[in-house]
Amino acid sequence: MRNIKMTxxxxxxxxxxxxxxxxxxxxxxxxxxxxxxxxxxxxxxxxGSGRTDMGVHACGQVVNFKTNSQxxxxxxxxxxxxxxxxxxxxxxxxxxxxxxxxxxxxxxKVYLYKIDNNKFHKVFSRKYATHxxxxxxxxLMKEASEYLVGEHDFTSFASSKSKKKSNVREINSIxxxxxxxxxxxxxxxxxxxxxxxxxIVGALIEVGHKKKTPQDIKxxxxxxxxxxxxxxxxxxxxxxxxxxx
Amino acid sequence: MRNIKMTxxxxxxxxxxxxxxxxxxxxxxxxxxxxxxxxxxxxxxxxGSGRTDMGVHACGQVVNFKTNSQxxxxxxxxxxxxxxxxxxxxxxxxxxxxxxxxxxxxxxKVYLYKIDNNKFHKVFSRKYATHxxxxxxxxLMKEASEYLVGEHDFTSFASSKSKKKSNVREINSIxxxxxxxxxxxxxxxxxxxxxxxxxIVGALIEVGHKKKTPQDIKxxxxxxxxxxxxxxxxxxxxxxxxxxx
Numbered sequence: 001m002r003n004i005k006m007t008x009x010x011x012x013x014x015x016x017x018x019x020x021x022x023x024x025x026x027x028x029x030x031x032x033x034x035x036x037x038x039x040x041x042x043x044x045x046x047x048g049s050g051r052t053d054m055g056v057h058a059c060g061q062v063v064n065f066k067t068n069s070q071x072x073x074x075x076x077x078x079x080x081x082x083x084x085x086x087x088x089x090x091x092x093x094x095x096x097x098x099x100x101x102x103x104x105x106x107x108x109k110v111y112l113y114k115i116d117n118n119k120f121h122k123v124f125s126r127k128y129a130t131h132x133x134x135x136x137x138x139x140l141m142k143e144a145s146e147y148l149v150g151e152h153d154f155t156s157f158a159s160s161k162s163k164k165k166s167n168v169r170e171i172n173s174i175x176x177x178x179x180x181x182x183x184x185x186x187x188x189x190x191x192x193x194x195x196x197x198x199x200i201v202g203a204l205i206e207v208g209h210k211k212k213t214p215q216d217i218k219x220x221x222x223x224x225x226x227x228x229x230x231x232x233x234x235x236x237x238x239x240x241x242x243x244x245x
Numbered sequence: 246m247r248n249i250k251m252t253x254x255x256x257x258x259x260x261x262x263x264x265x266x267x268x269x270x271x272x273x274x275x276x277x278x279x280x281x282x283x284x285x286x287x288x289x290x291x292x293g294s295g296r297t298d299m300g301v302h303a304c305g306q307v308v309n310f311k312t313n314s315q316x317x318x319x320x321x322x323x324x325x326x327x328x329x330x331x332x333x334x335x336x337x338x339x340x341x342x343x344x345x346x347x348x349x350x351x352x353x354k355v356y357l358y359k360i361d362n363n364k365f366h367k368v369f370s371r372k373y374a375t376h377x378x379x380x381x382x383x384x385l386m387k388e389a390s391e392y393l394v395g396e397h398d399f400t401s402f403a404s405s406k407s408k409k410k411s412n413v414r415e416i417n418s419i420x421x422x423x424x425x426x427x428x429x430x431x432x433x434x435x436x437x438x439x440x441x442x443x444x445i446v447g448a449l450i451e452v453g454h455k456k457k458t459p460q461d462i463k464x465x466x467x468x469x470x471x472x473x474x475x476x477x478x479x480x481x482x483x484x485x486x487x488x489x490x
Contacts, residue, residue: 009368057369081365089365120326120334123254124302128369 001066004073005096006080008032008061011087013127013236018052018061028052028088032063035083039076040069049102049109049243053195055235057128059112060091062243064102105245108172108190111197112241113233115183115205122181129182130237136183136208138176144207144214145174145185147221148200155224157200158193159232167193167224176204186241195232202230246311249318250341253277253306256332258372258481263297263306273297273333277308280328284321285314294347294354294488298440300480302373304357305336307488309347350490353417353435356442357486358478360428360450367426374427375482381428381453383421389452389459390419390430392466393445400469402445403438404477412438412469421449431486440477447475 010028020029029046036044046065052058069076073093080090114129116122121131148157151170158167171189178184185204187197203220206212212230220228255273265274274291281289291310297303314321322338329335359374361367366376393402396415403412416434423429430449432442448465451457457475465473 011368059369077365086366086371087368089368091365120322120336121331123256123332123334124304124373126256126331 001068001098003064003066003096003098003100004076005062005064005094005100005102006077006090007092008058008063009089009091010058010061011127012052012055012057014087015054017054017056018048018050018058028058028061029063031084031088032080035080036065036067036076038083039071039079040067042068047102049106050192050240052238052240053235056238056240057236058240060110060242061240062102062245064096064100100245102243106191106243108188108244109192109240110186110188110242110244111192112239113185113187113197113201114237114239115185115201116181117183118181125182127236128239130234132205134209136205137210138178138183138208140210140214141204141208142176144204144212144217145176147214147218149174152221153224154193154196154221155226156220156228157196157203158226158229159195159199160226160229161194164193169193169196174200198232198235198238199229201233201237205233206230246313246343248309248311248341248343248345249321250307250309250339250345250347251322251335252337253303253308254334254336255303255306256372257297257300257302259332260299262299262301263293263295263303273303273306274308276329276333277325280325281310281312281321283328284316284324285312287313292347294351295437295485297483297485298480301483301485302481303485305355305487306485307347307490309341309345345490347488351436351488353433353489354437354485355431355433355487355489356437357484358430358432358442358446359482359484360430360446361426362428363426370427372481373484375479377450379454381450382455383423383428383453385455385459386430386449386453387421389449389457389462390421392459392463394419397466398469399438399441399466400471401465401473402441402448403471403474404440404444405471405474406439409438414438414441419445443477443480443483444474446478446482450478451475 018028046063049062077093116129116131155167175186263273291308294307318338325335361374361376400412420431
């Protein structure tokens with residue numbers, strides 16, 4: 001069978017997340033599989049680099065699937081473009097080595113979190129950025145983010161629903177910048193626990209509002225205590241930006 | 246009575262245009278007037294700098310209205326923010342001289358037209374940019390745009406529905422640039438005929454696709470013939486960017 005790798009962009013607003021649920025439930029995986037399965041009347045299952053939650057977007061989700069189809073990849077991409085709804089687009093497609101697995105082979109993932117920190121929300125990014133009226137101190141947030149970079153036990157920054165054996169993960173970098181009147185937080189890491197990015201952003205927001213100090217973030221990490229996790233930042237500000245292999 | 250001037254941002258996707266229609270029809274003017282009229286139980290009528298058509302957006306529409314309310318402008322802005330739908334936001338508000346009229350006093354208007362010229366449309370700007378798959382030659386479009394700058398009779402670039410006495414208007418500038426993987430066309434002028442911006446963009450697209458030469462645009466202007474107007478570019482790519490007084 002051929003192994004096909006695709007990079008997919010989607011607006012998660014209407015969906016119950018990436019992962020397939022029961023029939024007819026709106027999921028990204030469900031939509032893509034249903035179109036692919038019709039293409040050649042074979043049952044296609046796609047593997048994502050990971051799940052994205054309800055309401056989370058992606059600029060660069062990566063998936064792969066096995067198929068017996070003899071269609072060229074260009075033809076597959078056109079077919080998907082024609083039959084997928086306009087909020088899911090396959091940006092690139094290629095045939096890859098049989099051993100490529102979009103989840104197991106991930107080297108790192110980059111998430112982008114957008115915050116609209118203006119007094120009144122911006123109309124055109126209202127679905128892709130979280131509006132926070134009260135001014136954030138970016139310098140304090142940058143200082144706090146430095147404690148998170150590196151290999152740490154992120155127990156304090158995971159949802160209690162996370163059931164992984166080890167909570168040790170490595171964050172390669174966090175960059176916080178302003179762009180087009182929005183605050184953009186890029187977080188790159190080799191793996192993320194359930195809700196980890198949104199809880200990190202929630203903690204950085206508390207620092208930006210001076211409810212926590214940057215040093216409190218260090219203490220939170222050391223405490224390894226889920227009950228100390230900050231509020232989970234809203235889904236709509238989050239985007240799976242890039243998956244690296 | 247006090248005279249209040251506001252700058253309004255709106256996503257036109259859901260609306261039948263700016264201008265108030267019958268009760269319950271979704272219009273920008275209708276929405277704003279209905280909230281303002283409830284604020285102090287007085288009948289408020291707003292005057293826009295001009296209409297925007299069904300599906301057209303605004304980053305900087307300007308309106309003014311007369312009121313007996315003694316609310317501070319900050320309180321009015323907050324009230325509007327609370328009761329308007331999230332796709333209409335008053336960005337700024339101020340009390341102005343009694344003689345200020347948001348339509349009569351316009352010096353110039355800037356429109357922005359966005360084109361997504363990628364093979365497959367970009368998910369996150371799908372409602373705010375017109376997708377054109379076939380590559381456009383920007384240099385030819387820039388050359389053509391130079392013929393349009395200045396004072397001209399724009400009869401060939403107006404909808405036949407336009408009923409103005411004179412079709413002479415002045416375009417101050419047209420700039421065409423790429424930004425974030427979208428083509429942005431800014432057009433500033435002292436006045437625009439019905440559908441004029443979208444017909445100009447339609448003509449520039451024909452030039453970009455080499456169906457017309459830049460010189461053909463000059464000929465079109467000289468012909469002053471409505472039947473020669475190019476196709477009207479889609480509403481969703483257009484945004485009333487700024488109104489200058």
